[in-house]
Amino acid sequence: MKHLWAPWRMEYIQGDGSPEAGCIFCVRDLAGEDEKRLILARGEHAFVIMNKFPYTNGHLMVAPYRHTAELGELSEAEILEMHRMLAFSQRALTQCMAPQGFNIGLNLGRTAGAGIEDHLHMHLVPRWNGDTNFMPVFADVRVIPQHLEATYRHLSRCFSSWGT
Template sequence: MLISMTSEPELQNGVGVQDSFQRLWTPHRMAYIKGENKPSGPEPTDGCPFCAIPAMTDEDGLILRRAEHAYAVLNLYPYNGGHLMAVPYRHVADYTELTAAETLDVAALTKQAMVALRTASGAHGFNIGLNQGSVAGAGIAAHLHQHVVPRWGGDTNFMPVIGHTRVLPQLLADTRKMLADAWPVD
């Protein structure tokens, strides 16, 4: 991950006029902007990352915990450090389509995530929620996933509010290990 802050203009190809703005370059976010890892359609075979992740190792898939009917995984494009999701294994789009067992696993993983995040990083609070459908903000609407976003007092400053940029202090692999180690024993 390349992050650099500069007040110098971009001078590639002689383009750029110096101004007083600081710039935080986060080129890794371009993958999200271009829709990388988004399925091409509604079926599991259309490239759903939530269907592919369980076949990976925990480290490669950024999986924190596996339950019988769902798993917890770090978000590749987090709002805050430690942002994770509880995801059913079954490719299902709507919360009302979950079985009772899937609902219990998603709920249990959410509770365990809160304990792990408080233990590992001292989270003060959480935003927890489901975005049902693309019109509700779901980036991958075809496969249900519940977000668990840790929050700390003062974690929203000018960067996300004005600059529409998140500054994350830790690599995802390091965050995964820290949270997996802090995950409560079943």
């Protein structure tokens, strides 16, 4: 029997980091904790954060600082900065990780798949040819080949030019 070592999964299974434990996207005043929280870039209205429970390595999210679940409540400035951060993030991931494609989207509401439904956020998931295998289908397990902290260190170099 082979073992798949994924120590970060226990936190997810046990519910730590769930919406009930506090909103992970309400980080405006927590700039000193960016590395701990896996925040790669901050703007005036929005920020880029790594997904702690990713579909693939480099799975990022872009969120506004303002706590809202309603897309229609975003200001023009929030929408523009989030879109610019999304485009910058795609370029940074392309430069750092060389994916062959991306999935980009929003899950609005629990029924649509939002794990955290009270604070909207956009997902940017890099994809590689052959990155889908039998594990998610048969075992409900995702294989993430690199530790989150190593991915953060790698990507933080590519995000150092944000805002310049």
